[in-house]
Amino acid sequence: MARNNVFKSLYKGWFEILTFILLALFTLLLVSLLVFAFLTSLKSNTDFLDNAVGLPTQWKFSNYIDIVKNFNFYVSKNVYINAEKYIVETRVGLFPELIYNTLIYTIGGAFVSALAPCLMAYVTAKFSGWKISKIVFTTVIVTMIIQPIGTASASIAVAKDTGVYDQLWGNLIQKFHFTGIYFLIFHSSFKMLAKDYSDAAYLDGASEWKVFFYIIFPLVTNIFGTVMLIKFIEFWNDYSTVLIYLPTHPTLAYGIYKMSNTTITGLSDGPHRIAGALLLFIPTTIIFMIFNKKLLGNLSMGGVKE
Amino acid sequence: MRAENIVGRKKDFKDKKKREQILFYASFAIIPILQFIIYYIIVNFRTVVFAFQQYDVYTGSYGFIGFKNFIEVFAQISQGGVIAIAVKNSLLLYGVTLLIGTTFALVFSYYINKKFLGSSVFRIILYLPHIMSNVSVVSIYKYFVDVGVPFVYLNVFGKEIAPLLADSGTQFYTIMFLSVYLSFGNNVLIYTSSMSAISESVVESAQLDGVTKVKEFWYITLPMIFPTFVTFIVGGLANIFVNQMLLYDFYAATAEKKLYTLGYYMYREVQQGGPDVYPHLSSIGLMLTVLMTALTFGIRHLMLKFGPSVD
Numbered sequence: 242m243a244r245n246n247v248f249k250s251l252y253k254g255w256f257e258i259l260t261f262i263l264l265a266l267f268t269l270l271l272v273s274l275l276v277f278a279f280l281t282s283l284k285s286n287t288d289f290l291d292n293a294v295g296l297p298t299q300w301k302f303s304n305y306i307d308i309v310k311n312f313n314f315y316v317s318k319n320v321y322i323n324a325e326k327y328i329v330e331t332r333v334g335l336f337p338e339l340i341y342n343t344l345i346y347t348i349g350g351a352f353v354s355a356l357a358p359c360l361m362a363y364v365t366a367k368f369s370g371w372k373i374s375k376i377v378f379t380t381v382i383v384t385m386i387i388q389p390i391g392t393a394s395a396s397i398a399v400a401k402d403t404g405v406y407d408q409l410w411g412n413l414i415q416k417f418h419f420t421g422i423y424f425l426i427f428h429s430s431f432k433m434l435a436k437d438y439s440d441a442a443y444l445d446g447a448s449e450w451k452v453f454f455y456i457i458f459p460l461v462t463n464i465f466g467t468v469m470l471i472k473f474i475e476f477w478n479d480y481s482t483v484l485i486y487l488p489t490h491p492t493l494a495y496g497i498y499k500m501s502n503t504t505i506t507g508l509s510d511g512p513h514r515i516a517g518a519l520l521l522f523i524p525t526t527i528i529f530m531i532f533n534k535k536l537l538g539n540l541s542m543g544g545v546k547e
Numbered sequence: 548m549r550a551e552n553i554v555g556r557k558k559d560f561k562d563k564k565k566r567e568q569i570l571f572y573a574s575f576a577i578i579p580i581l582q583f584i585i586y587y588i589i590v591n592f593r594t595v596v597f598a599f600q601q602y603d604v605y606t607g608s609y610g611f612i613g614f615k616n617f618i619e620v621f622a623q624i625s626q627g628g629v630i631a632i633a634v635k636n637s638l639l640l641y642g643v644t645l646l647i648g649t650t651f652a653l654v655f656s657y658y659i660n661k662k663f664l665g666s667s668v669f670r671i672i673l674y675l676p677h678i679m680s681n682v683s684v685v686s687i688y689k690y691f692v693d694v695g696v697p698f699v700y701l702n703v704f705g706k707e708i709a710p711l712l713a714d715s716g717t718q719f720y721t722i723m724f725l726s727v728y729l730s731f732g733n734n735v736l737i738y739t740s741s742m743s744a745i746s747e748s749v750v751e752s753a754q755l756d757g758v759t760k761v762k763e764f765w766y767i768t769l770p771m772i773f774p775t776f777v778t779f780i781v782g783g784l785a786n787i788f789v790n791q792m793l794l795y796d797f798y799a800a801t802a803e804k805k806l807y808t809l810g811y812y813m814y815r816e817v818q819q820g821g822p823d824v825y826p827h828l829s830s831i832g833l834m835l836t837v838l839m840t841a842l843t844f845g846i847r848h849l850m851l852k853f854g855p856s857v858d
Contacts, residue, residue: 254760256759256760256761256764257658257663257664257760260654260655260657260658260663261658261663261664261665263651263654263655264655264658264665264669264672264673265665267655267669267672267673267728267731268668268669268672270728271672271675271676272672273691274684274687274688274691275687277687277690277691277695278687278691281690289694290694292698293694293695293698293699294695294698294699319821321821321822357579357582360575360576360579361575361576361579363575364571364572364575364576368568368572371572373572373576377576377580380583384587385782386840386843386844387836387839387840387843388785388836388839389591389594389832389836390785390788390789390813390832390835390836390839391594391813391828391829391831391832391833391835391836392590392591392594392829392832393813393814393817393828394594394597394817394824394825394826394828394829394832395590395591395593395594395597395825395829396586396590397817397825398593398597398822398825399585399586399589399590399593403585414582414586415586417578417579417582418579418582418583418586418587419579419583420583420587448567448571449567449568449571450571450574474677474678477680478678478679478680478681478682478683480680480682481795481814484818485817485818494680494682497680497682497683497686498682498796498799501682501685501686501796502799511690511694514686514690515686515687515690517686518680518682518683518684518686518687519683519687521680521682521683522679522680522683525678525679525680526678528678529674529675529678533671533674536674536678537670537671537674537736
């Protein structure tokens with residue numbers, strides 16, 4: 242009887258059991274990768290080749306220091322005269338430069354990426370009856386449905402023509418666009434805010450700017466912060482945009498990309514390359530551990546839900 | 548007279564208020580709109596223009612050549628050139644991601660939404676790859692599959708196997724596996740958000756009727772999140788032609804042609820090439836954009852017409 246009940250439960254719960262097994266396998270693979278990476282990053286190359294998956298015979302934390310102190314790469318920009326490629330501005334890139342560029346690229350980029358949709362969403366939500374607001378809203382929807390492909394060539398050409406190419410501040414201008422899902426999220430949130438707060442402020446003679454900065458914006462800082470977080474992580478990990486648009490302003494992600502292919506003696510082995518890969522991973526892991534509820538929470542239209 | 552003064556003062560006030568509102572709107576909107584005009588409209592216009600041009604290497608300028616770029620692309624595809632290979636691989640990757648990736652993402656999302664055993668841990672684990680840089684993951688994965696896996700296989704089964712990325716039989720699928728694996732996390736987050744909005748009363752009444760978990764998923768959950776599912780599938784169609792399958796992370800610009808996807812081909816060419824390749828890439832981009840737009844509307848229409856409904 243008891244055995245029959247067990248079989249019945251197993252039969253009824255086969256979906257949960259099977260999904261649990263699949264999720265466990267997924268988890269096992271990820272954990273295996275991370276454990277493998279951590280242990281490898283602390284080995285010498287000989288140790289790694291002799292024993293790829295075991296514990297290090299000698300724990301070499303110095304691998305990380307080796308990278309920060311000794312890793313360098315050539316920073317250059319391609320200039321084309323007619324179709325001939327010329328390489329200019331070749332110089333050696335070092336870690337302090339990577340950190341500086343990364344902070345501007347990620348924090349600056351995250352801020353402007355959140356600010357542009359926030360500002361546009363507010364005015365289109367507040368003045369939704371105006372023609373221009375309807376045009377802006379429709380434009381956002383259309384640009385989400387019709388996604389142009391293969392515009393990188395023209396984008397580089399326009400970036401060069403407008404002087405923003407290979408400039409950190411220029412890249413921030415390129416990121417200051419309002420189209421995309423976050424516009425809709427901000428728009429919905431502003432629409433749902435009670436008008437009582439702003440009405441009271443208007444009666445006291447507050448200007449539109451004061452109402453926005455002192456009353457409305459504080460009510461959406463949660464969403465603004467979450468959008469900034471998401472974009473920060475995206476830009477922290479992004480090297481492909483830097484490769485094309487900021488060739489002489491390498492970021493940490495670009496440096497790690499170079500590191501993964503480096504031929505510098507003493508740094509080109511598996512343990513050092515993996516140590517470099519983990520270096521990039523550490524800050525976003527810390528951010529994730531602190532803010533995982535925000536990142537995994539429902540950033541939906543209507544505000545952030547826990 | 549007094550009434551006219553009051554009306555006049557009210558009108559002045561309204562005009563002043565209106566002026567302030569216009570100024571306020573302009574102060575917030577002018578820069579984003581200018582940015583949109585320059586870096587979206589002009590960029591797309593330039594793409595269309597490039598598609599009908601050719602670069603003159605002697606004068607360094609572009610000249611109009613009609614549809615020649617498009618004819619060359621079709622010729623390359625029909626001759627089985629690199630673009631044909633890239634199209635084939637891109638479609639294969641999308642098919643696998645859709646079939647396996649989306650199915651698993653839906654099932655995992657349902658499991659997490661139901662808060663079954665370990666769901667809070669799995670939720671974090673599934674999202675973790677999303678916060679890791681692809682270049683970091685690929686760096687680790689390369690050594691894992693080329694050194695770690697053969698080492699373990701030798702020690703467990705006593706047989707040597709070739710590094711998975713070095714063996715031409717396993718290379719493509721090893722890379723594709725990682726690409727699909729990393730796509731789960733973002734999908735799960737979106738589907739879970741959508742499932743959490745389903746009314747509890749609907750679920751409870753179904754459970755009272757004795758519905759199983761599978762039936763609940765198929766007849767209640769899936770129809771109720773179907774609009775989100777459609778939006779996600781349709782929105783992801785463009786990925787067919789921009790997904791690099793992590794090839795640049797694996798090989799930089801030196802991937803073998805048999806591995807190419809369209810996304811990798813386009814990115815590699817623009818990164819390695821100069822102004823002479825812009826017309827060729829723009830013509831491919833324009834064709835794909837037209838194709839994608841038609842597909843987007845068509846598939847969305849079909850899915851909403853024939854898909855499950857809440858009724």
